[in-house]
Amino acid sequence: MTAQTGEYPQTAAGPEAINLGLGQPSPSLLPLALIREAAAARLGAGADPLVLQYGAIHGPQSFRESLAELMTRRYHLGAGHEVAASQLLVTGGISSALSFTAQLFARPGQTVVCSDPTYFLARGVFESQGLAVEGVPVDAEGIDVSALEQRLARGAAPAFVYCMPSFHNPTGACLAPDRARRLVELAERHDFLVVADEPYVMLGFAPEPPPCMMTYDEGRGRVLSLGSFSKILAPGLRLGWAHAAEPLIERFSLHGALRSGGGLNPVIASIVQGVIEGGALDRHIDHLRRTFEARAQALMDALRQHLPRLVEGVAEPRGGYFVWLPLPEGCDGAALLEAGSEAHGVRFTPGSRCAVTRDLSRFIRLSFAFYEPDELREGARRLAKLLTDAGYSVTA
């Protein structure tokens, strides 16, 4: 997954290889017709040309209301909880929202604690702001809050903890509720922010998704949850949101670029509002959930068939995009990719790429989002062949 200059690092793949590293929806899941129809309606002959004017700093009010209703329907918030439009600010997607967050809520030289492993491109966003990045391990129940607590006892509090509580990238883990509660308590006690990167909350396979991180904030203003339309609609829209208690949203809205530019992507927000209203987005999300569940199943079945020894301890994905696969002892994922992927026509994300400070070279990240079941099965077969040809036993 080497990126050529100017190429988006998540999409670099030879035309023949099956690249199980691709963390993006397949072209067949990009709903061009939905966007086209919404654009035609929202920019139609009877539309208000003011949709093209500078927008409101927090994003268009009617869009925020539609989004709040969608989130209330689609997030598992607990009885009596709902998302309010006043808790939302429209962003240009999670990547740029993370950049704004780093500017607003950290001073260069301060530390960000990330789950280790973590989303591999987040690190660069923090480093662009001159922040130091430290890791705290993730296990099957999400970020290890006891390890975080020990770390907090040892040194200065970080500016924020960056985590992915729902269907973690790359491990797929969901943060256990008791850990989530303790994380917010620690944030209060040590005065830091919990920045939750949550693009997959609505992409759980079970009817009840795990609660979003804001469920545990309970008005304390310690959680800043970043959501996105990239994984539930289309990445190229560059539209997302920040979800937090109102005082935190107000602090976010003071960013100079929002004051000057008048809100991020109001035209796109208007089009997406059209996709939300009338239920097209709900139907699309249901379609994605079913599709990804079938793909995850196909990949896991194929891994069990071709690499039973490796997949033994791997939990069934409950949502999101990823499977985090251990390699045989002594096998380095990056070296394996380098040595054999071209000849064997299979690629993946080496665990070392997702590591903060841990040695995760014996893991690889596989995504089931981009390919059809048949291709995923073929990818798993090729991966097994690659490992076997490299002298590792994957079946015994």
Next chain:
Amino acid sequence: MTAQTGEYPQTAAGPEAINLGLGQPSPSLLPLALIREAAAARLGAGADPLVLQYGAIHGPQSFRESLAELMTRRYHLGAGHEVAASQLLVTGGISSALSFTAQLFARPGQTVVCSDPTYFLARGVFESQGLAVEGVPVDAEGIDVSALEQRLARGAAPAFVYCMPSFHNPTGACLAPDRARRLVELAERHDFLVVADEPYVMLGFAPEPPPCMMTYDEGRGRVLSLGSFSKILAPGLRLGWAHAAEPLIERFSLHGALRSGGGLNPVIASIVQGVIEGGALDRHIDHLRRTFEARAQALMDALRQHLPRLVEGVAEPRGGYFVWLPLPEGCDGAALLEAGSEAHGVRFTPGSRCAVTRDLSRFIRLSFAFYEPDELREGARRLAKLLTDAGYSVTA
């Protein structure tokens, strides 16, 4: 021009007042049909759904080529010069590009030198990044490069000089070519960047616009010019570009948010490409130039009629959006606005709002972009009445 929470500060106006502070195109100049038609074509049934995928970090290549051709046609670059696609990186408009620039090319605590007065919302963008802001005066020939030279002799070089070489906001001044050359020489000698905010380059009234700042860079990599579709097409698109020598563009492209998010606004870029190709944007820009020239003329004629004493030394606008009007001696623009604008139904931007460190309370910024000639004439009449009622002589 007080902004309510969440309201875009450039658009706050009571429904009855004529707000000559509004720095945005009027609704009648927002080309909804052009955007609608381009969207229908670019998102049409035969379109490639990959337009919705993560984009290239620098922006779509074919869009950058179309933009380079537009700029080569529309910028006055001098014989043999042209804009190359490789010198362009697509941004989400100038405000967010300034934020990225501040992150990439300055360390918090460093200084940005701004023209004084300056675009009043740029300051907040720099301050969001923890930068100190210093002013160097602007006169009728643009930023005073001799004053800058003296400032450079006295202290540490700034991270960058932020200027508006074409139709400066708020003064309307264009940077004289000899000053522009000296500015780039100073940037080389003292190792700083010239960040040129140039949204109005294509909105000169004369057939030959003043040269853009990149004309003077000559491959030295000292100029980063930021352009935008906000003033030539529509602000709500949130689409712009950085124009610089390739090594500088490559440095810009290393921003973590671009690496992670895959380019800014690829869907909007695709739609705007449709507006550029076939010449619709050229025709629209010509229409805007003619319209703004007529509006500027109407405002200046009315100022000459109703406030001849004040407008005496004011140069005729040659492009852009603004007239920078001196008030009678002893008159404070902010106090005048506060005291009388509600009763008199006229608003404007007080000069103090645009000041960096100079005392510019005796100036006001008037925009001719938002209103029709009749409204501009009425605005000038009300302004004269406001001043007269406050006891100032504007005719004698």
